[in-house]
Amino acid sequence: MDFTVALAQIKPKLGCLDDNMALIEAAIEKGISEGAHLVVFPELALTGYFLKDLVPDVAIGLDAPQITRLKLLSRRISIAIGLVEVTADYRFFNTALYLEGGEILQVHRKVYLPTYGLFDEQRYLARGEHFRAFDTRFGRVGMLICEDMWHLSAPYILAMDGATTLICLSSSPGRGISGAEGLGSAAAWQRLTSTTAMFLNCRVLYCNRVGYEDGINFWGGSEAIAPSGEVTVRGSLLEEDFVLAKVEEGALRRERIFSPMMRDENLAITVKELKRIDRERG
Amino acid sequence: MGTLTVNTALLRKILVGFVHDEVTKVGVRKGVLGLSGGIDSALVAYIAAEALGPENVYAYTMPYRTSNPESEEHAKLVADALGINYQVLEITPMVDAYFALVPDADNMRRGNKMARERMTILYDHSAAVGGLVLGTSNKTELLLGYGTLHGDMASALNPIGDIYKSQVWELSEAMGVPREVIDKKPSADLWAGQTDEQELGFSYRDADELLYRMVDQRMNRDELIAAGFAPEFIDNVHKKVQGSHFKRRLPVIAKVSNRTIDRDFRYARDWGK
Numbered sequence: 195m196d197f198t199v200a201l202a203q204i205k206p207k208l209g210c211l212d213d214n215m216a217l218i219e220a221a222i223e224k225g226i227s228e229g230a231h232l233v234v235f236p237e238l239a240l241t242g243y244f245l246k247d248l249v250p251d252v253a254i255g256l257d258a259p260q261i262t263r264l265k266l267l268s269r270r271i272s273i274a275i276g277l278v279e280v281t282a283d284y285r286f287f288n289t290a291l292y293l294e295g296g297e298i299l300q301v302h303r304k305v306y307l308p309t310y311g312l313f314d315e316q317r318y319l320a321r322g323e324h325f326r327a328f329d330t331r332f333g334r335v336g337m338l339i340c341e342d343m344w345h346l347s348a349p350y351i352l353a354m355d356g357a358t359t360l361i362c363l364s365s366s367p368g369r370g371i372s373g374a375e376g377l378g379s380a381a382a383w384q385r386l387t388s389t390t391a392m393f394l395n396c397r398v399l400y401c402n403r404v405g406y407e408d409g410i411n412f413w414g415g416s417e418a419i420a421p422s423g424e425v426t427v428r429g430s431l432l433e434e435d436f437v438l439a440k441v442e443e444g445a446l447r448r449e450r451i452f453s454p455m456m457r458d459e460n461l462a463i464t465v466k467e468l469k470r471i472d473r474e475r476g
Numbered sequence: 477m478g479t480l481t482v483n484t485a486l487l488r489k490i491l492v493g494f495v496h497d498e499v500t501k502v503g504v505r506k507g508v509l510g511l512s513g514g515i516d517s518a519l520v521a522y523i524a525a526e527a528l529g530p531e532n533v534y535a536y537t538m539p540y541r542t543s544n545p546e547s548e549e550h551a552k553l554v555a556d557a558l559g560i561n562y563q564v565l566e567i568t569p570m571v572d573a574y575f576a577l578v579p580d581a582d583n584m585r586r587g588n589k590m591a592r593e594r595m596t597i598l599y600d601h602s603a604a605v606g607g608l609v610l611g612t613s614n615k616t617e618l619l620l621g622y623g624t625l626h627g628d629m630a631s632a633l634n635p636i637g638d639i640y641k642s643q644v645w646e647l648s649e650a651m652g653v654p655r656e657v658i659d660k661k662p663s664a665d666l667w668a669g670q671t672d673e674q675e676l677g678f679s680y681r682d683a684d685e686l687l688y689r690m691v692d693q694r695m696n697r698d699e700l701i702a703a704g705f706a707p708e709f710i711d712n713v714h715k716k717v718q719g720s721h722f723k724r725r726l727p728v729i730a731k732v733s734n735r736t737i738d739r740d741f742r743y744a745r746d747w748g749k
Contacts (some may be wrong), residue, residue: 201555207501207748207749208744208747208748208749209747209748210748210749219716244744244746245744246742246744247741247742247743247748248743248744275699277671347578351679368490370638371480371482371483371486371487371490372483373481374483375483375486376483376486405497405744406493406494406497406498407746407747408744408746409494409498409633411490411494418712429487431486432490432493432726433493447528
């Protein structure tokens with residue numbers, strides 16, 4: 195179906211659940227009033243990003259009142275949102291939830307936790323174990339959280355699992371200033387989202403936050419990419435924004451006819467070769 | 477070589493946004509800085525005026541009796557151009573009173589004392605006007621350790637600490653810092669005729685080209701030599717970076733508990749903001 199997505203390019207406050215929840219609810223209401231069918235938030239929208247030792251303090255279980263509230267709101271608009279989840283065995287995950295029709299349809303726990311350069315996620319968070327596509331009213335969807343997308347296998351698995359829409363929730367720090375037009379990190383992401391869409395004949399809905407935490411900026415630039423790899427809408431750089439994008443079913447249909455790479459993708463060969471590599475690695 | 481060329485429009489946006497965001501999120505609207513008459517503090521004044529509005533920027537020139545009078549003229553030029561709050565506070569009485577007690581102090585001690593005297597004045601005015609002290613040390617100085625710990629290196633936040641001197645020049649051009657300030661030779665202005673480059677023994681342009689490859693690109697010694705840098709220059713700069721690292725860190729704390737500040741008690745400074 196054709197639908198409208200809202201990319202809520204917000205500026206969460208570090209460790210302030212109540213303030214962020216208010217911000218999130220306002221964006222959801224805005225999405226509803228502007229006729230959006232789906233609203234996508236950044237990674238860790240509820241908590242902020244450089245949490246460090248705050249992780250256990252801001253983590254919530256899936257039965258938390260905030261989630262109950264989001265479920266209720268999801269009767270009026272579908273929601274993809276990032277937060278810190280605590281499980282019954284006290285593991286803390288960088289989690290993305292997809293809520294629709296009053297229910298949680300999918301819990302994706304970030305698999306690739308970057309722990310290099312300015313990142314330190316693995317020190318504080320547990321690693322997710324799955325990439326699974328799931329059915330929504332917009333067709334089959336796969337969710338990725340930021341670094342997940344930099345691992346070619348992750349969107350590939352989701353696309354092979356039938357996803358035609360990839361939602362990526364991000365808190366990407368801006369860095370790599372040079373003489374070039376854009377920031378290094380922004381330019382790299384833009385190449386990645388576009389190439390991923392093109393390779394997998396999937397739409398990509400990318401939502402990145404803005405604001406500063408301890409001097410580190412988040413560059414925003416949320417975007418909707420058609421299955422051809424073309425950017426249909428892009429949010430502003432470094433500033434709060436609320437990006438509305440029309441997602442057209444026909445664009446997916448036509449791209450899948452023009453470039454049927456996913457139809458021709460050979461799962462058996464891939465699995466066979468990966469198994470061989472696994473065997474040979476011992 | 478041109479590796480350090482920056483997109484000044486984008487850099488300006490990030491740094492102005494940084495000052496606005498990091499100042500206002502702590503619940504204040506004002507910024508305080510020392511305006512020396514040199515390019516680094518002039519650039520920070522331009523960034524702050526754009527981020528906070530000139531009426532919210534408080535700049536102070538704090539000359540000692542040996543300071544070059546031209547420095548004060550240049551500081552005033554910047555303050556007038558921006559329309560920021562500006563005051564001259566002479567530090568000669570305080571500094572001389574102290575050195576009357578320890579008359580044998582050398583130039584380094586005197587320079588450090590002056591830098592720290594200025595720091596106490598800025599922090600006092602920070603409390604007086606209700607604003608944050610803005611740092612004016614650039615990445616080149618910070619890496620070389622060419623600054624006074626708890627003196628000019630002290631600040632609440634520093635918009636230019638991740639840009640090299642060459643980039644300070646480039647951004648200053650783009651933001652309209654007065655020509656006189658851009659063109660003059662960088663100086664700590666501790667005594668007449670002193671220049672940074674003379675004291676360091678190399679030019680900022682050369683140091684920046686080397687530091688960019690050494691620090692940002694992580695090229696090793698062999699790669700740097702292959703890129704055309706003299707081994708003695710590489711070793712000299714590397715020694716300065718390593719030898720001054722203590723200035724870029726908080727004091728080390730003897731660990732005895734299970735949770736030691738900054739070791740395993742880790743929170744962002746923007747915790748709750």
